[in-house]
Amino acid sequence: MPHSNSPDASIPDFTTDVVVVGAGPAGLFQLFQLGLQGLACHAIEALPHPGGQCSQLYADKPIYDIPALLRVTGHELSEQLHQQLAPFAIHWHWGQTLEAIEEDGAGHWLVHTSQGHAIACKAVVLALGVGAFVARKPKLEHLDALLAEGRQAFLQSHDRQAAVAGQQVVVFGGDEAAVAKVIELAQSGAALAPARVSLLHRRDVFKADETALAQLNALREQGRIHVEIGQLQALNLHRETALQSLHILSPDGQSQTVPADVLLVYQGISPKLGALADWQLALEAKHILVNPATQATNRPGIYAVGDIASYPGKRKLIASAFHEAIMAAFAIAEQLQGKSPLTLYTTTHTVLLERLGQEPVAKA
Numbered sequence: 001m002p003h004s005n006s007p008d009a010s011i012p013d014f015t016t017d018v019v020v021v022g023a024g025p026a027g028l029f030q031l032f033q034l035g036l037q038g039l040a041c042h043a044i045e046a047l048p049h050p051g052g053q054c055s056q057l058y059a060d061k062p063i064y065d066i067p068a069l070l071r072v073t074g075h076e077l078s079e080q081l082h083q084q085l086a087p088f089a090i091h092w093h094w095g096q097t098l099e100a101i102e103e104d105g106a107g108h109w110l111v112h113t114s115q116g117h118a119i120a121c122k123a124v125v126l127a128l129g130v131g132a133f134v135a136r137k138p139k140l141e142h143l144d145a146l147l148a149e150g151r152q153a154f155l156q157s158h159d160r161q162a163a164v165a166g167q168q169v170v171v172f173g174g175d176e177a178a179v180a181k182v183i184e185l186a187q188s189g190a191a192l193a194p195a196r197v198s199l200l201h202r203r204d205v206f207k208a209d210e211t212a213l214a215q216l217n218a219l220r221e222q223g224r225i226h227v228e229i230g231q232l233q234a235l236n237l238h239r240e241t242a243l244q245s246l247h248i249l250s251p252d253g254q255s256q257t258v259p260a261d262v263l264l265v266y267q268g269i270s271p272k273l274g275a276l277a278d279w280q281l282a283l284e285a286k287h288i289l290v291n292p293a294t295q296a297t298n299r300p301g302i303y304a305v306g307d308i309a310s311y312p313g314k315r316k317l318i319a320s321a322f323h324e325a326i327m328a329a330f331a332i333a334e335q336l337q338g339k340s341p342l343t344l345y346t347t348t349h350t351v352l353l354e355r356l357g358q359e360p361v362a363k364a
Contacts, residue, residue, distance in 0.1 A: 012110060012120035014091065016040045018332060019111045019121045021098045024052025026306030026321035027127030028081035033329035034125075035088035036352055037341065042091045042119050044098055044111070046133055048158050051078030053129045053307070054318075056157065056269050066318060077318075087357045093117065095158065097134075098126075101279050101302070109301055123301050123332045126288060127321075128308040131271030133157070138172075138267060142235045142243075146263070152243040153263045168259045169194040170246060172232060173266030174201035179208040181266060183215050186224045198226040198258055200248065228258050235263070284310055294331035295324050301335065303328045 018034050020027050023045035034041050049055065054074035062071045069077075093113055100112040101124060111119045135155035137143065146153035154162045156177060164185060171182045182199045199206075199216075204227065206213060219225040230248035236257070238244040246258040273286060282289040282298040287310035290296060295303045305324040307316050314320070333341040346352045353360055 012118045014042060014117065015120045016042045016091065017121060017336060018042075018123045018125060019044065019109075019119050020125045020127060021111075022052055022127035022129060022306070023047070023050040023082075023092075024127060024129050024306065025054055025077060025081055025318050026129070026325060027052065027125075028078070028085065029322050030125050030127055030305055030325040030328060031088065031090055032081070032084055033325050034332065035085065035090075036344075036346070036355060037329050037333040038351075038355060039329075039333065039336065041088070042093065042111075042121070044093045044096050044113055046095070046097045048095045049160065050082040051075065052133065053271075054078045056133045063318070087355060098275075100275065107301075122336055123303065125295075125328055125332070126297075126302065126304040126308055127306045127325075128273065128276070128304075129271070129306055130308075131273040133269045134272050135265070135269055136267040137265055138232065140232065140235055142237055142240075143265075146235070146243060152261065153265065156264070156266045156269055159264050162262055162264065164188075164194045164262055165192050167194050167261040168196040168198070169262045169264065170198045170200050170228075170258060170260045171264045171266055172200045173268070174199075174203070174206050175266070175268060176208045176212065177268075178266035179206050179212050179216055181264060182225055183212065183219065186219045194262075196226065196259065197224065198228050198260075200228045200230070200232060200246065200258065202229070202231055203251070204229050228256070230256060292324075293327065295328035296331060303332065 017039040019042045020030050021044045023043055028050060031041055031043055055078050059075040060073050062073055064071055066072055096113040096115050099114050102110050104110045104120060108120060108122050109124050111121060111124060135157055137155055143153060169185055171178050182197060185194055185197045220227055230250040232246055233249050234247040235243060236245040236247055243260055246260050248256050248258055250256055288297055288304040288308050290304050290309045290311055292311040295305050295309060297304055305328050306321040330341055344352050350360055
């Protein structure tokens with residue numbers, strides 16, 4: 001439940017049972033398990049959408065070791081795990097990172113996000129993976145202001161809401177994601193198609209698979225993608241407010257102007273663990289040590305699951321993370337309720353079926 005904002009950082013904006021940090025497969029299934037336990041949750045995710053590592057490193061690559069799924073891509077798995085959460089009223093904090101965790105003096109926690117929100121909770125689950133995925137950005141005058149405005153400049157993985165129809169769009173990058181994005185734009189239907197699609201990179205060499213490179217070359221020959229080679233030097237603004245064009249320096253030292261209404265910055269994504277070392281957690285090689293029976297850390301009320309968690313015999317597999325999420329959910333329920341919860345089954349138990357919005361199966 002929200003509280004009124006206060007300049008006092010010790011007063012929370014929200015109060016909940018559990019805060020889950022990270023919305024990759026581990027974090028998403030953790031939220032599902034906590035929902036089955038009847039616990040209210042907030043979720044913090046650095047990206048503006050679910051998926052975490054799955055959506056960034058192998059969104060379109062097949063995964064073959066998920067139980068009951070013969071083949072699923074990282075994107076598909078993330079979407080299905082997210083859809084599974086539909087019965088639960090989760091409060092999402094998209095595009096935010098965890099800045100600090102502090103005790104509130106009453107045995108609970110106060111979690112601070114990068115957007116200045118303070119969330120009071122009884123337990124925290126860190127499903128950080130290899131870290132929060134943060135888009136790299138070049139140091140260019142006016143870029144931060146344009147990004148904050150959210151109309152003409154967007155970072156990689158934060159551009160789903162970019163309005164590109166009828167616009168002169170420049171994708172700034174040269175890796176697989178940049179190539180895929182520019183192909184997607186060039187192949188947009190008439191109603192969504194940009195007026196001009198450009199791919200800007202420092203050299204005429206792109207990192208992508210053979211199929212994508214063949215598509216890029218074909219669209220380039222057809223004039224549907226304009227490839228601009230050079231170093232981005234500056235953003236040219238009209239009346240110091242609206243992006244109008246880009247100033248680039250070609251390999252032979254010539255200044256050029258590239259028309260741009262929308263700039264999509266695809267300079268790569270890098271994982272960052274942020275202030276993990278400041279949270280007084282027991283660490284080993286940048287991983288959080290936990291008790292595998294509960295996924296509890298050395299700080300009561302803080303748990304860790306997925307790739308960030310470490311214990312003897314740990315296997316970094318998505319299936320392992322699902323098991324860890326179950327163990328953490330039961331441990332948190334016991335912590336909050338003061339007794340060990342019963343093991344109930346979604347096939348028959350009316351309470352779980354009600355939480356899932358399902359009707360009990362009538363007996364024959």
